[in-house]
Amino acid sequence: MSKKLTKREEDYSKWYNELVVKADLAENSSVRGCMVIKPYGYAIWEKMQNQLDQMFKDTGHQNAYFPLFVPKSLFEAEEKNAEGFAKECAIVTHYRLKNDIKNPGKLIVDEKAKLEEELIVRPTSEAVIWNTYKKWIQSYRDLPILINQWANVVRWEMRTRLFLRTAEFLWQEGHTAHETKKEAINEAILINDLYADFAEKHMGIPVIKGLKSDSEKFAGAEETYCIEALMQDGKSLQAGTSHFLGQNFAKAFDVKFASKDGNLDYVWATSWGVSTRLMGALVMTHSDDNGLVLPPKLAPIQVVIIPIYKSIEEFNAVQTYIEPIIDKLKSKEISFLFDKRDTYKPGFKFNEHEMKGVPIRIVAGPKDIENSSLEIFRRDKMEKELINFDDVFSKIDFLITDIQNNLFEKAQSFTNSNIRNAYTYEEFKDLIKNKGGFVSAHWDGTVETEEKIKKETKATIRCIPIDKVKEKGSCIYSKKPSKQRVLFAKAY
């Protein structure tokens, strides 16, 4: 297993190349750790955006946009949050350049243009948003506020990794304000469930819903709900988080409202987000040795049609032959590409679209015209089949749902077969080291134990599963009593 998985890990970068390239803008410059998203990759992101956005709207949320820059004084208002992000901030200190007299044609920072107060490039927007909410909220009648923002954020990580941890990334961040604690907790859970649904039903990525332990919690949160997904190499990836923020930000930004019974109360808050990291999850979950594999719901091209011909006459005949298919694909809003490029051979096109993960391929040539047939190919199973021309649409409809389901089920059974119980610490270490995947084990609930296990095995508590049946036991490390099993894994 491990050999194959090592190969997979190397392959990730190859798969990414269809979607994204490392930003390589200037020599010696620190734009490193950023990525350029290619059109094909961005098309996937747009699909994810649209589908998620619809889910947010269906649950009563609205979009808005807040500034990129956070004045330092706002940033430091919520102490824990500020502390959590302090070590990875990009900071704007000046607002003007001038010509360098010693070095004609070059520019230098104009020291006279130093900002009175530094601006932080947002690593997350709680500070800016709560400073704004303060002005928007007076009464319980103004609540709840359910706002989402699609934006870029910057986190100056020491080590970056394409898709999974780039210095700048795209995401959506939701920020809500509520009248009661219960309502805010419900919102955080609602969104975590929504993320899980999106991951499983749209991306075909099985996830485990859970709560983060104290040390893995978002800086400034009371509770962090999360979804964790297992990648093909046995490492876990945090795919999305939804935080119950309590009244921490309301207190930090002094956001009070007049309640129904006339009291002045602090509001209750949540925040939640998923990022372009999800695209990394998509790649690492489904791709195989032939390249990307995309679920039909997110594939920029769902069906590719490749004509086979030797002469212009033959091409024209093939084009006429498949015209009804193209018309119907259009009317059914199935995204397709009729790849009529004459500059590439059919075999090249087959491979290219396989590498790009196009779910369905249709091939039509002179033989098909003669037999009124078509060749249809499904990317997930790499199987081709000769079908009657008239059956093409029932087949496409079938494949679109079947590929979507098959990808999920395949990933689901992989995940399930890689969740193992550990009963002793020895067994635990062995599983983490030699098998990977999730290890379900009892934990005494203390940060100290978690830290020690992390130091000794590199495994962290990915989550305290929500859906799991509670079972009492004793901690594998300290032997102290434990209320339930938690999931450990090595993580990205």
Place this chain on the structure above:
RNA sequence: CGGGAUGUAGCGCAGUUCGGUAGCGCACACGGCUGGGGGCCGUGGGGUCGCAGGUUCAAAUCCUGUCAUCCCGACCA
């Protein structure tokens, strides 16, 4: 910031031990044959060998410095 490795054509690499005219594969351009799985043959274009300094008649190769990248730690969506 600690430990390890690497920088040579757009990409992937050889050449460095032992100094002597800059190479290969892919990609690119042109011509022809091809066309139901990355096809074949021929021709051609493209490189301040990461950067700076030093040693030498002569440096991709040796020495010093420096910058960057990747991997492993600390950090993290």
